[in-house]
Amino acid sequence: GESVGLHxxxxxxxxxxxxxxxxAYSNSASDYFIWYxxxxxxxxxxxxDIRSNMDKRQGQRVTVLLNKTVKHLSLxxxxxxxxxxxxxFCAETDNYGQNFVxxxxxxxxxxx
Amino acid sequence: xxxxxxxxxxxxxxxxxxxxxxxxxxxxxxSVYWYQQSLDxxxxxxxxxYNGEERAKxxxxxxxxxxxxxxxxxxxxxxxxxxxxxxxxxxxxxVVPSNEQFxxxxxxxxxx
Numbered sequence: 045g046e047s048v049g050l051h052x053x054x055x056x057x058x059x060x061x062x063x064x065x066x067x068a069y070s071n072s073a074s075d076y077f078i079w080y081x082x083x084x085x086x087x088x089x090x091x092x093d094i095r096s097n098m099d100k101r102q103g104q105r106v107t108v109l110l111n112k113t114v115k116h117l118s119l120x121x122x123x124x125x126x127x128x129x130x131x132x133f134c135a136e137t138d139n140y141g142q143n144f145v146x147x148x149x150x151x152x153x154x155x156x
Numbered sequence: 157x158x159x160x161x162x163x164x165x166x167x168x169x170x171x172x173x174x175x176x177x178x179x180x181x182x183x184x185x186x187s188v189y190w191y192q193q194s195l196d197x198x199x200x201x202x203x204x205x206y207n208g209e210e211r212a213k214x215x216x217x218x219x220x221x222x223x224x225x226x227x228x229x230x231x232x233x234x235x236x237x238x239x240x241x242x243x244x245x246x247x248x249x250x251v252v253p254s255n256e257q258f259x260x261x262x263x264x265x266x267x268x
Contacts, residue, residue: 069196079256087158087246117228133199137255143212144189146199 052131054151063121067134067147070115074113074145077110079119082149083130091119091132121152129154159183160249160260168266174235179261181228181249187211188230189250189257190222194243205230206253237267 055096069077075096080088094101094117096110096139103110107120134147159182169175183190190202192215201214205224216222219237224230234241244264248257 078256087160087248087262089259090159090256093255135199143214144191144201146201150196 052149052151054153056153057124058123058155061094061124062066063119063124063128063152065119065121065132065150065152067117067119067150068115069134069136069145069147070138071101071145072112072115073138075139076137077108077117078135078137079106079117080133080135080146081106081128081130083132088133113142124152124154126154126156128152158162158258158260160247160258162245162247162260162263164263165261166264166266169237169266171237171239173237173267174233175237177232177234177245177265177266178245178248179230179232179249179260181230181247182258185249185251185258186228187250187253187257188224188228190216190230191246191259192243193262194240194245196228197243202232204253211253233242234265239241239267241265242267 078093079091082088090102105122109118131149133149135144137144161180163178186207189204192200201215203222204212208224219235222232244262246262248259250257
């Protein structure tokens with residue numbers, strides 16, 4: 045069954061296109077910013093994190109961009125696949141991996 | 157499968173009651189985190205234990221408590237339950253305090 049709210053902002057993308065999921069964070073003193081993926085009926089899954097002294101970090105098919113000036117974080121997914129359909133959460137935390145604060149989440153829907 | 161186990165999977169109880177949720181971290185992981193996910197509050201960090209000691213507290217109510225045992229499993233105790241405590245409760249683990257946490261499948265608590 046559904047693990048998260050039914051009225052999350054939704055991003056619909058065509059399979060094979062790139063996806064960009066955005067997040068605004070609140071605490072300019074946060075040291076790390078993290079993206080999690082949560083598929084229906086499952087627990088969140090760590091995707092990638094970025095330290096506050098970086099602007100960009102790349103992983104496998106994913107890139108996270110951090111704009112500290114406007115307190116904005118984005119997750120780019122290249123060549124989006126049906127398996128990418130999920131709710132994506134951003135989170136911010138301090139330097140010790142504690143005191144996580146999560147964003148409300150964005151639902152990504154991949155269209156065939 | 158993340159390697160983190162949580163029991164029970166579902167729990168239905170009445171207001172005013174007390175319940176205990178159990179989490180077994182991945183083999184070798186010393187850090188255990190507890191989170192609450194509800195429709196209105198989203199994902200919230202509750203508490204973090206590392207090798208048996210409390211490391212950080214988040215939005216955990218005084219009616220809630222947790223502990224981590226010498227075998228590293230953890231329990232989250234919820235007492236004087238209210239309707240608003242109905243939620244999914246996740247635990248996560250990592251080797252050391254880390255952003256890259258592995259989440260269990262969750263316990264769905266319903267308070268009637």
